[in-house]
Amino acid sequence: GEDVEQSLFLSVREGDSSVINCTYTDSSSTYLYWYKQxxxxxxxxxxxxxxxxxxxxxxxxxxxxxxxxxxxxLRIADTxxxxxxxYFCAEIKKVDKLIFGTGTRLxxxx
Amino acid sequence: NAGVMQNPxxxxxxxxxxxxxxxxxxxxxxxxxxxxxxxxxxLKFMVYLQKENIIDESGMPKERFSAEFPKEGPSILRxxxxxxxxxxxxxxxxxxxxxxxxxxxxxxxxxxTVV
Numbered sequence: 304g305e306d307v308e309q310s311l312f313l314s315v316r317e318g319d320s321s322v323i324n325c326t327y328t329d330s331s332s333t334y335l336y337w338y339k340q341x342x343x344x345x346x347x348x349x350x351x352x353x354x355x356x357x358x359x360x361x362x363x364x365x366x367x368x369x370x371x372x373x374x375x376x377l378r379i380a381d382t383x384x385x386x387x388x389x390y391f392c393a394e395i396k397k398v399d400k401l402i403f404g405t406g407t408r409l410x411x412x413x
Numbered sequence: 414n415a416g417v418m419q420n421p422x423x424x425x426x427x428x429x430x431x432x433x434x435x436x437x438x439x440x441x442x443x444x445x446x447x448x449x450x451x452x453x454x455x456l457k458f459m460v461y462l463q464k465e466n467i468i469d470e471s472g473m474p475k476e477r478f479s480a481e482f483p484k485e486g487p488s489i490l491r492x493x494x495x496x497x498x499x500x501x502x503x504x505x506x507x508x509x510x511x512x513x514x515x516x517x518x519x520x521x522x523x524x525x526t527v528v
Binding site for chain 1: 454456458461468504506511514517
């Protein structure tokens with residue numbers, strides 16, 4: 304398909320792990336990204352992964368990349384209420400632009 | 414080094430008016446991208462510009478929308494004769510070259526409301 308796809312909602316309990324999934328479109332994408340957006344705010348780059356890697360860890364964040372299935376995931380360990388936001392995955396398509404997924408709204412409850 | 418600066422942050426226009434959104438890229442960046450985020454939706458690519466050139470405008474509506482990135486000054490996204498459906502957040506990003514890794518930087522966005 305043409306779209307970068309994500310599930311729309313995820314609800315987790317504080318302290319649990321969150322896993323947000325993404326299916327991208329272009330097997331030649333060189334970089335894949337995760338952005339966070341809080342209500343009424345801009346985009347915050349959380350992390351990115353180069354396509355020749357299959358895993359990247361950065362503090363509470365772990366990114367897994369399955370190139371064969373064009374599947375990207377973001378795991379947030381010990382999820383906190385401050386992690387509540389919309390999370391977008393993105394790929395660089397045709398070397399020149401970022402294409403974003405539909406976004407996953409993460410809700411963390413106590 | 415200031416980040417990507419967008420202004421105005423919030424803009425209200427009546428139907429039929431023109432909206433001009435400005436984006437000053439980070440110092441040394443010659444590539445600018447515009448994205449639109451409709452309410453409750455993701456970001457959609459609109460246009461990619463280098464200094465004085467439009468590289469890719471495949472996401473721009475064919476009518477009423479135009480973008481420029483002059484040799485001097487900010488990039489401008491211009492929407493003529495705005496309609497309610499243009500109400501959205503418009504984000505600008507810049508990079509020093511073809512984007513890779515963490516070289517793309519986003520502005521805080523401009524929220525357009527058409528009344």
